[in-house]
Amino acid sequence: MRAVSYSQFGGPEVLRVTEVPVPEPGPTQVRVRVAASAVHPVDLMVRSGRFPAPLPTSLPYTPGWDVAGTVDAVGPSVQEFTVGEEVIGFTPWLQTTAGAHAEYVLLDAAWLTAAPAGVPATEAATLPVNGLAAAQALDLLALPADATVLVTGAAGQVGGFVLALARAAGLHATGLAADDDREFVESLGAAFLPRSDDPTGTFDAVVDLAVIGPALLELICDGGGYVAASPPLRPEPVQGIQTYALEVTPDGTRLGELVKLVTSGDIPLRVAGVYSLADAAAAHDRLARGGVRGGVVIIP
Structure with a gap:
């Protein structure tokens, strides 16, 4: 072959x-x-x-x-x-x-x-890889419906899936991305935050795909969660904030759930x-x- x-x-x-x-x-x-x-x-x-x-x-x-x-x-x-x-x-x-x-x-x-x-x-x-990475990031956070989550790198492949899955789970997402990506971020039901500005606001959790780093911990409520893009980037927990690192693993069953969301139109x-x-x-x-x-x- x-x-x-x-x-x-x-x-x-x-x-x-x-x-x-x-x-x-x-x-x-x-x-x-x-x-x-x-x-x-x-x-x-x-x-x-x-x-x-x-x-x-x-x-x-x-x-x-x-x-x-x-x-x-x-x-x-x-x-x-x-x-x-x-x-x-x-x-x-x-x-x-x-x-x-x-x-x-x-x-x-x-x-x-x-x-x-x-x-x-x-x-x-x-x-498969990017969809499961997004799903497993949100699984780590285990957020209840109506929780708020900031997603950096929101217009990238994983970021877009995180926004789509957050919407399907009843979360309130904010996407940090370039000005040209506003339409895409908002099309997934997320609030838009321009990448050119310093991130502001208060959130229950952050999924940091743009690797902004520990400075984002200041935006997270006590008891909230932070997901780093990879294990070497995970900061130490502070003020009751749990920190996690994304390590995507294959999972046919979980992927099947994502396929259903694709066919229903919930995941572009x-x-x-x-x-x-x-x-x-x-x-x-x-x-x-x-x-x-x-x-x-x-x-x-």
Whole structure:
């Protein structure tokens, strides 16, 4: 099969399309024929050699976390899926290094759910990692209905999902974003706060996706919560404020709940660009240039 691969760290130019063996599913695994897969900042970080922790395997690597596609084969213990079903999910790449920027990828059955009906694969592929990150951020906070939450980086992929899920949960969200993103933030039922201003107000919780940092703790009510974008960024708790760090994990059941919100229209899916395997370097370059409002997607 064809797969994007790199055998040395560097810029987007190190990416190549290579021929690799088609993987065979283990007892609890599903082989998915990939229709689309999103690119994430962590893909760029690993490719450039800047990822700060050791990985379980050595080069070469095939990147890619999310997948939207069709079940091609299942392991003998898999009962949930059959060949031909359309599915979405993601592989925890930092643990598996089994990338989805390829024609086929293996995932554990528990990481998958049925794809949203009638939604193009290029759109569905933007949901798994970022949608689950948003859901798990709000799960950490466990806010009651009518609570207030400030979301920084609100127009980004994860931020947009947080706003949508906050609205569905009956929360009052405020989105911090660029002036050009006001319409998008308000379309999700959130109040808009311009990024150019110092954040103000008082909130029950903050989801800090723009990495503004501990200064935001001053805006949180005693007993509130703060979610950092990653574990190294989590500040120490202060004044009864609980602090958490986002570490997205695959969860087919939770992803299935998000699919229902997609099909009901409660969660919008955004695509910024679609690239072929051969144009993976261009996809990486587009994401690296920033200002992306939607997923950068690779298709075989």
